[in-house]
Amino acid sequence: EKKTIQAEASRKSEQLKTALLDAVTHDLRTPLTSIKAAASTIRVGQVSKEDRDDLLQVIEEETDRLSGFIQSMVDLARVEAGSFPFAVSDVSAGEIIEDALTRAESLLSGHEVVVQAPDSLPPLRANPRLLSQVVFTLLENAAKYAPAGTRVEVSAAPNGAGIRFAVTDQGPGIPPDLQRQVFEKFVRGEGPHAGLGLGLTIARGIVEAHAGRIWIDSGFNGSGASIQFDIPTARSRL
Numbered sequence: 001e002k003k004t005i006q007a008e009a010s011r012k013s014e015q016l017k018t019a020l021l022d023a024v025t026h027d028l029r030t031p032l033t034s035i036k037a038a039a040s041t042i043r044v045g046q047v048s049k050e051d052r053d054d055l056l057q058v059i060e061e062e063t064d065r066l067s068g069f070i071q072s073m074v075d076l077a078r079v080e081a082g083s084f085p086f087a088v089s090d091v092s093a094g095e096i097i098e099d100a101l102t103r104a105e106s107l108l109s110g111h112e113v114v115v116q117a118p119d120s121l122p123p124l125r126a127n128p129r130l131l132s133q134v135v136f137t138l139l140e141n142a143a144k145y146a147p148a149g150t151r152v153e154v155s156a157a158p159n160g161a162g163i164r165f166a167v168t169d170q171g172p173g174i175p176p177d178l179q180r181q182v183f184e185k186f187v188r189g190e191g192p193h194a195g196l197g198l199g200l201t202i203a204r205g206i207v208e209a210h211a212g213r214i215w216i217d218s219g220f221n222g223s224g225a226s227i228q229f230d231i232p233t234a235r236s237r238l
Contacts, residue, residue: 028069034058038055039055041055042056079205091126091128092121096128097115097135100132104139108139108152110149111152116156118156118157122163122233124233125232125233126210126231139154141199142225146171150170151170153220154168159230162233169226170224183200183214212229213229
């Protein structure tokens with residue numbers, strides 16, 4: 001039995017190594033290829049100022065993508081070590097959502113964005129940057145998988161001793177048997193926009209570090225996806 005357990009652990013370890021190699025290869029090579037192509041065109045070609053500005057924008061965007069990749073790996077290491085050090089302060093749900101929406105503005109430009117977060121909600125005792133990162137991750141996923149022109153709703157509402165956040169879309173949804181798996185590392189969505197497969201893993205780590213929980217439900221009228229998480233209010237932590 002011990003050998004069976006060890007063999008299973010070894011198999012899972014190899015699977016993770018393969019998944020990591022695939023993810024790193026894809027998520028490093030793709031932006032590097034774009035950066036090299038843009039830089040080469042600027043260096044050897046006679047391009048107009050408009051084209052040059054477009055190429056420089058590509059370089060900036062892909063550099064940001066690489067930076068985000070590195071930060072994701074750092075955050076994952078912290079989550080797995082169970083040490084996510086952060087400072088907390090009183091912050092409103094509205095501020096968290098507003099910051100996330102500002103960061104996701106370009107991603108959501110082709111969608112109808114609806115915000116529901118009353119000003120009367122009690123404050124949270126949390127790290128604003130980290131919770132904003134969770135909401136941003138959920139918005140990013142909605143923008144990737146929900147068709148252009150469809151509705152993306154981000155909301156916050158009282159729920160017992162906490163606040164319930166939700167990002168709901170009109171995309172293809174997530175089958176019930178996969179709804180827990182998507183929070184595991186390197187589980188990637190289908191399609192050309194699939195990312196590294198760490199966003200929801202890190203989001204879960206951040207939420208749990210705030211004594212909260214995160215899960216997936218159905219979206220509007222049973223279609224699409226609604227990713228929700230609960231965070232205790234400042235008062236409930238006293």
